[in-house]
Amino acid sequence: MNTFLLEIVTPDRSAYSSEVNGVSVRGIEGDLGILPGHIPFITPLQVAPVRIKIGNEYTSIAVSGGFVEVRKDKVVILAESAEIETDIDIERAVAAKERAERRIVAVKSNQADIDFKRAELSLKKAMNRIEVHSKR
Known part of the structure; x- marks a missing residue:
């Protein structure tokens, strides 16, 4: 199954870093689904959950704005704050x-x-x- 590296970084720390199968974010233009091989882009994010898919499991992270940068083999989310659902x-x-x-x-x-x-x-x-x- 195809994967890519997802990193979520805040001014204080690296909040998340893992190989994932997909990620959904809410940009200023609406919801975006990102899968391996997605075309590169950068867009601002709204205050909204980031949904991460690894295999058949999903994890959510509360992100407070920021930017998402999609590269060929990596997605980086730069956020004001980020909290994993269990935290x-x-x-x-x-x-x-x-x-x-x-x-x-x-x-x-x-x-x-x-x-x-x-x-x-x-x-x-x-x-x-x-x-x-x-x-x-």
Whole structure:
């Protein structure tokens, strides 16, 4: 079965490195499925799960934005943050989601001077982590 090397790197660490059969990411234009031999490209990523296929098994990683670079024999994801589904602290993710939702409500009701885009991004990140954790 054909494989390629997938590396997911954050500013702090190498979050993932393995030979895989396929990977799905969400770029700014939509979902992308990458298989061995894919045409090379680079695109920005949205805050969304990265789905990895090895044989008949799937793993998800919560990625917070960044870029994907597809090369001839290697795919590199440069992400702000990346958490494997088994490493996600679900209580912390739920608490972050609730905080972000409160901030958004406060901004909309003009009760607080909080950056709406920042609160919205925090909410997307928390919901991404919760989604990845619940699909394990």
